[in-house]
Amino acid sequence: MFFELVIMPSAREDSLIMYDITGAVQNGNNDFKMDADTTDEFSCNEKQKKKTKRIWKRECLGRHEQPRLSILQKESEMTDENGFGDLMWMTAEEFEFLLRMVGPLITKQHTKMRRAISPRDRLSVTLRFLATGKTFSSLSAQYKIGASTISQIVMETCGALYQLMKKDFLKFIYATVGTQEKVSDAGLFAYSDLCKEMDQGQLNFPPPEPLPNSDIMMPYMFVGDEACPLRPDLVKPYPNKQMDHSQQKKNWPMHKLECHAMCAFGENWCPSETVRLVARIIARLRHQRERSPSEKLLSLRDMESHMEDMDNEKRELNEAHIAGLHHFYSKHLDFPDHQALLTLFSQVHCNGFTVEDEELSNLGLAIFPDIALLNHSCCPNVIVTYRGINAEVRAVQEISQGQEIYTSYIDLLYPTEDRIERLRDVYYFSCDCKECSTKSMDKQKLKVRKLSDEISQKEIRDMAMGICIFNEDYDGGVRYGEKVMKPYTVLYPAYSLNIASMYLKMGRLYMALDKKSTGINAFQKALAIMEVVYGKDHAYVTELKQEIRGE
DSSP states (O other): OEEEOOOOOOOOOOOOOOOOOTTOEEOTTSOEEOOTTSSSOOOOOSSOOOOOOOOSSOTGGGGOSSOHHHHHHHHHHHHOHHHHHHHHSSOHHHHHHHHHHHHHHHOOOOOSSOOOOOHHHHHHHHHHHHHHOOOHHHHHHHHTOOHHHHHHHHHHHHHHHHHHHTTTTOOOSOOOOOOOTTSOHHHHHHTSHHHHHHHTTOSOOOOOEEOTTSOOEEOOEEEOOTTSOOBTTEEOOOOOTTOOHHHHHHHHHHHHHHHHHHHHHGGGOOOOHHHHHHHHHHHHHHHOOSOOGGGSSSOGGGSOOOGGGOOHHHHHHHHHHHHHHHHHHTTTOOOOOHHHHHHHHHHHHHHOEEEEOTTOOEEEEEOOTTGGGSEEOSSOSEEEEEETTEEEEEESSOOOTTOOOEEOSSOTTSOHHHHHHHHHHHTSOOOOSHHHHHOTTHHHHHHHHHHHHHHHHHSHHHHOHHHHHHTTOHHHHHHHHHHHHHHHHHHSOTTOHHHHHHHHHHHHHHHHTTOHHHHHHHHHHHHHHHHHHTOTTSHHHHHHHHHHHTO
16 A cells, blocks of 8 residues: 655756857958957858868867776776675666666667767766766766767666666656755655645545555555655655665575565465564574674573573463464474474563664564673663664763663663562563662652553543654644653653653654744754764764754
């Protein structure tokens, strides 16, 4: 139930430069001469006209037998995969695939006067134009090909690509062209006619429909790339900016494992996050010859499982997970024996980390054995955050040399008895930290829990922030957020992601309601926390700064 949104930036074409001859004077011989301050002297006689000698290209462009950027491309193709990707915005294999398809259609014959530009260079300059939006004049300097020739090459090559790919690859519903190169993708979308029509509700979207095999109603929406903003009618994938090409290549076997299983089950593909994580662990352990970077202190096999502490309910849950693992992966994965699977699921149950984004939306489940060694405290001095596929432990308090570091395993908004019950149920221990011993914040926390219960019982349809945003009831979302923000700032630690995510959501709601100054203020408060818990160079921090600047 998704449309595909494709935005293609395009640079302006070369301007047509015309000389001003309004200052020319006519003499008795019907000769026309330009003023003395013009750059060229022009003379014409009706009886005798001199033919101007034509040249194929400028002298400076003819000094190189092969285009300069083409040489760099060829070297990158042979020795530097990442460099080739940065240059052409695709892999060398993808470039060769396109060249084989379109090459016969764009090949030109050599003549006695000059050699034709090769199909490789024609495709290269076209892809460079489409990828960067550079002007033809700029590309002329890079490729040592005349700007007018590049203009013709781009038109011909684009036409050939379209004819070859329109049936199987290119299915555009909408395209916008003519934006200058300096405009970002997000800015291009913001100023497009499509965005304006989406804002005004003029696209005639079909009414919401239930998901397959479900009665949950879902609206139609666009799917954009990472540059697009999140909107009720536009979603985008979670960013993966920290994963370089080598990491993507290393992760391919994991993707291949799930891809085959997903294709086999189609709409019936529905393993739990725990089952998917265990399947990946089994696949990785099968090929792993040495410890991973996250197992320097503790190997995955040596993690605590607490199998002897599990009650019947948890044992039954593990058996259900094993059944799901066999159901979805038995044709694509070799399993260890039943007891080893019970141990592995138990280890994941009490050592797994929930990976979340900047708004604390659940992204998945992960295992980091070394970080699992950190003990719990309800007054933590470090916090665990994520950068791509890696976990980071960052200090949120002053830590002296030799002092033990603690993180929090649970949500700290709960009163002491609730926290201890949660810790015993999942992690099989009781906490004796200072906060649990003194219970100093329990009275205030009980008030907040009562407030949350009242909201859940009486006003959940109108006030719950997620539902309000989904229904575009931004005023309702702001009322809910303002109601819980004050107790959040009192009861959570100063550098809590719960506070940062609430400020972030509030800021976006204020901006949607055209309360820009209030929204910027909320963004700034979120930024102050995020720079500590994520680091100033984290992608989430960079994106928030761009959001504050309106980019």
